[in-house]
Amino acid sequence: MRLADATRSSLRELLVAELAAAGTRAREAGCPPEVLAELLDVRSGSVAEDSRGPDRE
Numbered sequence: 001m002r003l004a005d006a007t008r009s010s011l012r013e014l015l016v017a018e019l020a021a022a023g024t025r026a027r028e029a030g031c032p033p034e035v036l037a038e039l040l041d042v043r044s045g046s047v048a049e050d051s052r053g054p055d056r057e
Contacts, residue, residue, distance in 0.1 A: 003011070019040075026036050 023036055
């Protein structure tokens, strides 16, 4: 499925805002930046795997 450019742009802006807010909350809670980076890396990898579907590798 291909999203329209305007939709893709809006989603990107939303995701960036959500990540920034999550980063701020984590820093305020005392979470080190290295932990945030590792969590983002792990989650990004799992999203990429999910997008390939069960029959794709």
